[in-house]
Amino acid sequence: MSARFIFITGGVVSSLGKGLASASLGALLQARGYKVRLRKLDPYLNVDPGTMNPNQHGEVFVTDDGAETDLDLGHYERFTGVNARRSDSVTTGQIYSTLLTKERRGDYLGGTVQVIPHVTDLIKEFILKDTESEDFVLCEIGGTVGDIEGLPFLEAIRQLGYELGHGRVMYIHLTLVPYIAAAKELKTKPTQHSVKELRSIGIQPDILLCRADREIPLSERRKIALFCNIREDAVIQALDVASIYEVPKRYSEQGFDAQVLKIFGMDDHKHKPDLAKWDDILKRIQQPKGEVSVAIVGKYTGIGDAYKSLSEALDHAGIANQARVHVRWIDAAGFEKGDVAKELADADAILVPGGFGERGVGGKLAAIQYARENKKPYLGICFGMQLACIEFARNVLGIKDAASTEFGPYEDKEGKGPLVGLMTEWLRGNVLETRRHDGDLGGTMRLGAYDCEIAKGSLAAEIYGASHISERHRHRYEVNMAYREELEKAGMVFSGLSPSGHLPEIVELRNHPWFVGVQFHPELKSRPFAPHPLFASFVKAALKAEKTKGDNVVAISSKKKT
Ligand code: GLN
Numbered sequence: 001m002s003a004r005f006i007f008i009t010g011g012v013v014s015s016l017g018k019g020l021a022s023a024s025l026g027a028l029l030q031a032r033g034y035k036v037r038l039r040k041l042d043p044y045l046n047v048d049p050g051t052m053n054p055n056q057h058g059e060v061f062v063t064d065d066g067a068e069t070d071l072d073l074g075h076y077e078r079f080t081g082v083n084a085r086r087s088d089s090v091t092t093g094q095i096y097s098t099l100l101t102k103e104r105r106g107d108y109l110g111g112t113v114q115v116i117p118h119v120t121d122l123i124k125e126f127i128l129k130d131t132e133s134e135d136f137v138l139c140e141i142g143g144t145v146g147d148i149e150g151l152p153f154l155e156a157i158r159q160l161g162y163e164l165g166h167g168r169v170m171y172i173h174l175t176l177v178p179y180i181a182a183a184k185e186l187k188t189k190p191t192q193h194s195v196k197e198l199r200s201i202g203i204q205p206d207i208l209l210c211r212a213d214r215e216i217p218l219s220e221r222r223k224i225a226l227f228c229n230i231r232e233d234a235v236i237q238a239l240d241v242a243s244i245y246e247v248p249k250r251y252s253e254q255g256f257d258a259q260v261l262k263i264f265g266m267d268d269h270k271h272k273p274d275l276a277k278w279d280d281i282l283k284r285i286q287q288p289k290g291e292v293s294v295a296i297v298g299k300y301t302g303i304g305d306a307y308k309s310l311s312e313a314l315d316h317a318g319i320a321n322q323a324r325v326h327v328r329w330i331d332a333a334g335f336e337k338g339d340v341a342k343e344l345a346d347a348d349a350i351l352v353p354g355g356f357g358e359r360g361v362g363g364k365l366a367a368i369q370y371a372r373e374n375k376k377p378y379l380g381i382c383f384g385m386q387l388a389c390i391e392f393a394r395n396v397l398g399i400k401d402a403a404s405t406e407f408g409p410y411e412d413k414e415g416k417g418p419l420v421g422l423m424t425e426w427l428r429g430n431v432l433e434t435r436r437h438d439g440d441l442g443g444t445m446r447l448g449a450y451d452c453e454i455a456k457g458s459l460a461a462e463i464y465g466a467s468h469i470s471e472r473h474r475h476r477y478e479v480n481m482a483y484r485e486e487l488e489k490a491g492m493v494f495s496g497l498s499p500s501g502h503l504p505e506i507v508e509l510r511n512h513p514w515f516v517g518v519q520f521h522p523e524l525k526s527r528p529f530a531p532h533p534l535f536a537s538f539v540k541a542a543l544k545a546e547k548t549k550g551d552n553v554v555a556i557s558s559k560k561k562t
Helices: 018-030 072-080 092-105 115-128 148-164 189-200 218-228 244-253 256-263 276-286 304-321 337-344 361-373 383-395 459-464 481-489 533-547 549-561
Strands: 004-010 036-042 089-091 136-141 169-176 207-212 235-239 290-298 323-331 349-352 378-381 420-422 425-428 431-434 446-454 468-475 477-479 492-497 504-509 515-518
Touching: 004 018, 004 148, 018 036, 018 072, 018 136, 018 169, 018 244, 018 256, 036 072, 036 115, 072 304, 089 092, 092 115, 092 148, 115 148, 136 148, 148 169, 169 189, 169 256, 189 207, 189 218, 207 218, 207 256, 218 235, 235 244, 244 256, 244 276, 276 304, 290 304, 290 361, 290 533, 304 323, 304 533, 323 361, 323 533, 337 361, 349 361, 349 383, 349 533, 361 378, 361 383, 378 383, 378 533, 383 420, 383 477, 383 481, 383 504, 383 515, 446 459, 446 504, 459 492, 459 504, 459 515, 459 533, 477 504, 481 492, 481 504, 515 533
Parallel strands: 004 136, 004 169, 036 089, 036 136, 169 207, 207 235, 290 323, 290 349, 349 378, 378 515
Antiparallel strands: 420 477, 425 431, 446 468, 446 492, 492 504, 504 515
8 A cells, every 4th residue: 555645734823833743643643553754845945944043943953864954853753753864854945946957957848847837746756755665644834824935835735635536645734723812712713714725725624633722612613614614523622731742642632643544544543542652751741750950051042942852852851860851041142251150050950052153152161161160960062062172172271262163263373273173074984075165054064873983981881871873963063183182181081983083973071970062963863752861861960960959059159258
């Protein structure tokens, strides 16, 4: 049997959680024993989100095969455990880029190149590619119905419904049923309009998933069903929940997955999916036995989406330790050296995440110095590792101008090059990869999964319980190995290296209970069912620090007096 396709669109407003709804349905179908793949189609014109500001668009999620994708792919991976691939994410920019290359090459043989059929054909090709071995392919269409830029995608999925037939294609529409306080009523009109808009372009949704902040009365669900031409039990209410990991269970209770199977004419819709592992993590989330506070000193602290995988990974570490992890986001740009002790004193652990550019570097360095000197657990991710090396070189080795070329030109007095700089070539397996100083900004970083060898006896080896690991990367600069000897003599250990030994991957401090910097992004591979060992260990160290908090406070106040 070839794959069945489920298309998920959104209406009324954005940010209703289409990604989570898709990921949850994927998980529910999996819990019934099916093989699923999830894909995201984004109507914006950027070729990928790699060059977009995370404050605007949320984090850039990186796959093993090095694609820079939308953060929804992170939800898909976390909920289903299926590793996403480059071929699971596409944007209008990519479609047009392929189309224009073909046009220039003369592939269209002098024909007029048009949105229909040329753009829509490429979209369909993308959706259908490599799906033979799947039971279900879930495709989420970014944006909201009614957006001009989304039209070619909607037309393409309409055509697929026509071409593959009803037994193989289904449409799910996610809408909002808002509560109007003055009228004390939930309103169905926006949903009706959104479905009308979809139907005007030829798509009749099979299931409506209605987000609401309270129970939608049966009478209102009936009204929606009648006006939208949908069976009553296929109008599913999607109520707000405390944890995103509750979503699959709650949606299933409302009959979401059962309806999907029923609409495809599959007879196992009467059974229940096996959700035992979801129950287990929910119990750990809802009944924590301890709590810790982690200060994250970063730049994009305005919205949670900019660090989505990171906050999820910390939650997973909470699941691993059955503890609640409170995150305090600190904007590094407004953070002065003098504030450090005051701001960070009651944090049990400190984390500097990935980042780009010089703004906020002073605040991040001050936080790292504080963690190092006060023996607070510290995790530095990517930029956070590079800065940990810079802080150590400046304040322990006394190399005052230690810096990254990311901050500007470097005067090479010692002939060693900058402490953090651009590597122009390295080996990935047996393949030589190269970069140029004047190369494109988009898609030219060290991206995707790279192997790392861990030194025996190191903290990293203990944490991973392995000597060979693979982690995902997304960065342009590297810590310069020419400084390794000096740094190691002073107490920093290069405990993880690329197999060729050219690229530092993990550093740690010898005389510190828990201080680790990693050049990769471990948060991208953390899952609720397989919390990442680095985060689990970091939170465990934070829990330990929490227990001895009283001692720390004494130490700080006595320091102030002297
Ligand atoms: N800006 C640094 C680099 O490009 C770090 C990137 C990151 O933290 N993802 O190397």
